[in-house]
Amino acid sequence: MPSRDAFREECGVFGIYGHADAANLTYLGLYALQHRGQESAGIATWNGSRILVEKEMGYVHDVFDEARMKRLPGKSAVGHVRYSTAGESRLENAQPIVYNTNKGPLALCHNGNLVNADELRHELEEQGSIFTTSSDSEVFLHLIARSRQENIVSALTDALLRVRGAYSLVLMSGERVLAARDPQGFRPLTIGRLGSSWVVASETCAFDLIDAEPVRDVEPGEVVVLDVGGVASASFAMGRRTAYCVFEHVYFARPDSVVFGRSVADARRAFGRRLAREHPVKADVVVPVPDSGVYAALGYAEESGIPYAMGLVRNHYVGRTFIEPKQAIRNFGVKVKLNPVRSVVGGKRIILVDDSIVRGTTSQKIVRMLKQAGATQVHMRISSPPTMNPCRYGIDTPHRKELIASTHDVEATRNFIGANSLGYLSLDGMLTAFGRGEDQTCAACFTGNYPVKWEDMPEQRTLFEPVAIGEVDDEVDDEVDDEVDDEVDDEVEVEVEVDVERKETALDTALDIPADECVPAIAVEPSKE
Numbered sequence: 001m002p003s004r005d006a007f008r009e010e011c012g013v014f015g016i017y018g019h020a021d022a023a024n025l026t027y028l029g030l031y032a033l034q035h036r037g038q039e040s041a042g043i044a045t046w047n048g049s050r051i052l053v054e055k056e057m058g059y060v061h062d063v064f065d066e067a068r069m070k071r072l073p074g075k076s077a078v079g080h081v082r083y084s085t086a087g088e089s090r091l092e093n094a095q096p097i098v099y100n101t102n103k104g105p106l107a108l109c110h111n112g113n114l115v116n117a118d119e120l121r122h123e124l125e126e127q128g129s130i131f132t133t134s135s136d137s138e139v140f141l142h143l144i145a146r147s148r149q150e151n152i153v154s155a156l157t158d159a160l161l162r163v164r165g166a167y168s169l170v171l172m173s174g175e176r177v178l179a180a181r182d183p184q185g186f187r188p189l190t191i192g193r194l195g196s197s198w199v200v201a202s203e204t205c206a207f208d209l210i211d212a213e214p215v216r217d218v219e220p221g222e223v224v225v226l227d228v229g230g231v232a233s234a235s236f237a238m239g240r241r242t243a244y245c246v247f248e249h250v251y252f253a254r255p256d257s258v259v260f261g262r263s264v265a266d267a268r269r270a271f272g273r274r275l276a277r278e279h280p281v282k283a284d285v286v287v288p289v290p291d292s293g294v295y296a297a298l299g300y301a302e303e304s305g306i307p308y309a310m311g312l313v314r315n316h317y318v319g320r321t322f323i324e325p326k327q328a329i330r331n332f333g334v335k336v337k338l339n340p341v342r343s344v345v346g347g348k349r350i351i352l353v354d355d356s357i358v359r360g361t362t363s364q365k366i367v368r369m370l371k372q373a374g375a376t377q378v379h380m381r382i383s384s385p386p387t388m389n390p391c392r393y394g395i396d397t398p399h400r401k402e403l404i405a406s407t408h409d410v411e412a413t414r415n416f417i418g419a420n421s422l423g424y425l426s427l428d429g430m431l432t433a434f435g436r437g438e439d440q441t442c443a444a445c446f447t448g449n450y451p452v453k454w455e456d457m458p459e460q461r462t463l464f465e466p467v468a469i470g471e472v473d474d475e476v477d478d479e480v481d482d483e484v485d486d487e488v489d490d491e492v493e494v495e496v497e498v499d500v501e502r503k504e505t506a507l508d509t510a511l512d513i514p515a516d517e518c519v520p521a522i523a524v525e526p527s528k529e
């Protein structure tokens, strides 16, 4: 049987080529990407003869101190922040994953979720591969090692043609840094320039922190190589149906990033403006649920002419763990993060704007808090359609039966959260504001139309809210219909074309080092060739 350990990822990746301060810049890049994963952080560098890696559970600033950074010399580096659910919160799943392979030492960072990882892992295990993590990301390294192609770009391309699903990858091969994005482009990945150095990151906010200039996105179905020759590009499946994750713009990406060529803040404002047109209501003040509802609330206020005010204050210093009081305090979990401003909400009719409702319990508590603080009415407005389906492509969502919209219609949800009215942005409204049609977008968590087939794999869960609602209908099970778009399947056409004429460099020779000189090696994949 293939491993049934769940593959649950939500991550940020970063890479840099050709800078004397590569590790420190990677640290800063990861710092900016911390919102994409808080479970573990890691950096690997190439010191001229071997890969060095430091990784640990925890936040970036907790994992890396001065002593640790000093152990990461080199001009090339890759880094990773990872989110995982409880039970998988293990150091061996932290990235970069470093392997000695017959293609040389490699350090891999992955954001996304593969839908055929179980199947591939089973096949690889049958052939003798030994996995050291429960992460789907390790599949890439085994496939690269088994490729009969000797060149790392061709071997990576070989591997990418076997996998299906979402991946934005950064791979260090000796001094070279490679980056690749799946043919649908689910997750963002973008290239920047810092003087004569090249950087690649999940989001442009990582460039801002290090004063790098954004250059362009890694295109869906493209591999880029950053090395002494500059930036080279190899296409393995470009020009196919894209499936940009609209949820990146709804919730996940930072508003100061440009994702899929569009400012996230601008997209969220557009969602809010559209929401105001679709669901107007008489009220005194527009209040966002911070931080995710801020820009949509600004858009709603602009369009409606109703004043905007921060009626909820967020405590930004809440860590992942805190000591719970022995005596139960009502709404404790929400109160520790959010507190109403009585002078703003007291005696007011409030339009409360959030990005989504997942289980409904958090919304219920916020509505209750606002009413306890004196709000006379609370009208909930959501800047996306009802979230009815789990994500299969790398965002950690609850099981379908835990999603309130899958079992409750709008009126039942309104009743559950205790709002005076409830309005969701329509699918058409969201996509219009996103600026792309459904044929270029993944909106499966709203529509159930999954653009890439997925295997029977455990659902991801619980990024958003810590407790389950009790009133879900168990008759609605986890089965998601198999309505998939067969036009986008696993038969990706093999088409490798190197756009920039490249010659083998001294770096290729540098890769030719004895495997035992690459430390620390998390695992050694013996050559099967």
Ligand code: SF4
Pocket (backbone or CB within 6 Å): 186, 245, 246, 247, 248, 390, 391, 392, 393, 394, 395, 442, 443, 444, 445, 446
């Ligand atoms: S299912 Fe939702 S969260 Fe997942 S990739 Fe599609 S739009 Fe994004």
